[in-house]
Amino acid sequence: MDGIHDLGGREGFGPIDADEDEQPFHAPWEARLNGMVRAISRAPDWTIDWFRHCRELIDPVDYLTRPYYDQWMQTYAAMMIVSGLATVDELAGGRATTRADLPPPMTAAGVAAAKARAVRYDRPGAATPAFAVGDAVVARRDGHAGHTRLPAYARGRRGTIAASHGAFVLPDQGALARDAAEPLYTVSFPTSELWAEAAGRRDTVLLDLWQSYLTKA
Amino acid sequence: MTEHDSHTVAAIHRELHDHLPSDPALRVKALESVLVGKGMLDPAAVDAWIELYADEIGPKRGARVVARAWTDAAFRARLLADATDAIADFGFTGWGTAHMRVVENTDEVHNLVVCTLCSCYPHAVLGIPPAWYKSAPYRARAVRDPRGVLVEFGVALPAATEVRVWDSTSELRYMVLPRRPDGTDGWSEDRLAAIVTRNAMIGTALVTVPA
Structure with a gap:
C-alpha cells in the first residue's frame, strides 16, 4: 500500500537525534512491551508480514507522532481484535472477560530456549530465478493495496542484480498468512537513478526485492 | 481464523485511538492485563526477556564478532561469505538473525544500513535498535542524503569514497564490518571489542581509538 510508512526519500524531516545514548529503552513500559511481544501466545495465522501490515495501517498522523513501542502496542491490540481474541472494551478497560483458545504462553524457563530461536524465511528450491547477477532490471511501477516491500522510491527505476538469494517467502502473500515463495535478489540502484540531485555521484542504494517486483530492463 | 483485511484493521486502529487510555504506559499495562487474563502471557516470561535485553543481548555481541574478524583472517572471510554461519560460532543466534549479511567498510566503500519501510535490525547480534x-x-533521509546524514553523526567522508546504503526490505539482516583503526596493532580481541560501537556496526560512525 502507498502508506505513510513508506518513508524512503520523503523530504521535509529535520535533523536526526544523533546524540542518543546506547540504552536500549528509554522508559520501563518500552522494555515491558518488547518483552511482552516476545512472550505472548500467537494466533497461528499471525505472520511477521501481517504484523508489519497492521502497523502500516495505523492512522497516518498517529504513525508519525506516537512513540515507536506505543505503535507496537496498538498493532498487537488491533491484531487481537481482528482475530477475535479481544474486544476494544477489554483493551480500553484492561480486563479480560473471556479466555483465548490458544496454546499456553511461554514460561520464564521457556525464554532460555526461545532466545536462540531464529525463524527462517528461505524456501530452498521453491522457485526458479529468472534473473542472474549482473542483469539489468526495472522495478515495477505500481504497488497494490495490500502489504508489499517494494518502496515507492524504487518503483520504475532501473537497477542491476547484485546478488541472488534463492526463494524466500513473498511478503505480499505472507501478510495473508500464505507461505508462497519467490526468488529474492539484492538490486543495486545508482543514487543518480533515484534522485535528480544525486547526478554525478557514484553512491548506490541496495534493496532486497522479490522476482515479481522486477522486470527485465 | 484471522480476517486479513486492511480496511477492517484500519477501522480498528481508529476505534482504538478513540478508546484506549491516553498515556502509553497505561495502554501497555492494559494490554498486559488483558493478555494475562486471556491466558496468552506469563508475566514472569516478560521479566526474563527484559533481563536478557538488559544484560546479554546487545551491541557487545556484534563488537565481539567485529573484533574477531579484525584479528582472524579466516574468520573474516567466513563472515563475509556466510555471516549467519560465522556468527553462530558465538551462539548469537535468535530474533532476526536467520539470514545475516555482513558488509565491509574499506578505503573505497562506506556502508550504511537502514530500514525505510519499518525497523528491521539484527536484534540477536546488535540488540535493540536505537x-x-x-x-x-x-x-526518510538515509537513502536520499546519506552523506548529509553521516555528517550529522560526525562522519565526513572523502568525495571519492563510494557510499552504499542497504535498505533492509527483506528478512536478510545487515551489519557493517567497520574499518580497524590505525594504532591498534597487537591489540587483543577483547581490547578491540571494547572500542567497537553500535553506530559503527550500523554505519553511522567510524571506530576510533579513545584519546
Whole structure:
C-alpha cells in the first residue's frame, strides 16, 4: 500500500537525534512491551508480514507522532481484535472477560530456549530465478493495496542484480498468512537513478526485492 | 481464523485511538492485563526477556564478532561469505538473525544500513535498535542524503569514497564490518571489542581509538 510508512526519500524531516545514548529503552513500559511481544501466545495465522501490515495501517498522523513501542502496542491490540481474541472494551478497560483458545504462553524457563530461536524465511528450491547477477532490471511501477516491500522510491527505476538469494517467502502473500515463495535478489540502484540531485555521484542504494517486483530492463 | 483485511484493521486502529487510555504506559499495562487474563502471557516470561535485553543481548555481541574478524583472517572471510554461519560460532543466534549479511567498510566503500519501510535490525547480534534508527527522519533521509546524514553523526567522508546504503526490505539482516583503526596493532580481541560501537556496526560512525 502507498502508506505513510513508506518513508524512503520523503523530504521535509529535520535533523536526526544523533546524540542518543546506547540504552536500549528509554522508559520501563518500552522494555515491558518488547518483552511482552516476545512472550505472548500467537494466533497461528499471525505472520511477521501481517504484523508489519497492521502497523502500516495505523492512522497516518498517529504513525508519525506516537512513540515507536506505543505503535507496537496498538498493532498487537488491533491484531487481537481482528482475530477475535479481544474486544476494544477489554483493551480500553484492561480486563479480560473471556479466555483465548490458544496454546499456553511461554514460561520464564521457556525464554532460555526461545532466545536462540531464529525463524527462517528461505524456501530452498521453491522457485526458479529468472534473473542472474549482473542483469539489468526495472522495478515495477505500481504497488497494490495490500502489504508489499517494494518502496515507492524504487518503483520504475532501473537497477542491476547484485546478488541472488534463492526463494524466500513473498511478503505480499505472507501478510495473508500464505507461505508462497519467490526468488529474492539484492538490486543495486545508482543514487543518480533515484534522485535528480544525486547526478554525478557514484553512491548506490541496495534493496532486497522479490522476482515479481522486477522486470527485465 | 484471522480476517486479513486492511480496511477492517484500519477501522480498528481508529476505534482504538478513540478508546484506549491516553498515556502509553497505561495502554501497555492494559494490554498486559488483558493478555494475562486471556491466558496468552506469563508475566514472569516478560521479566526474563527484559533481563536478557538488559544484560546479554546487545551491541557487545556484534563488537565481539567485529573484533574477531579484525584479528582472524579466516574468520573474516567466513563472515563475509556466510555471516549467519560465522556468527553462530558465538551462539548469537535468535530474533532476526536467520539470514545475516555482513558488509565491509574499506578505503573505497562506506556502508550504511537502514530500514525505510519499518525497523528491521539484527536484534540477536546488535540488540535493540536505537530510537533514531526507527525514526522518520533517518528512514526518510538515509537513502536520499546519506552523506548529509553521516555528517550529522560526525562522519565526513572523502568525495571519492563510494557510499552504499542497504535498505533492509527483506528478512536478510545487515551489519557493517567497520574499518580497524590505525594504532591498534597487537591489540587483543577483547581490547578491540571494547572500542567497537553500535553506530559503527550500523554505519553511522567510524571506530576510533579513545584519546
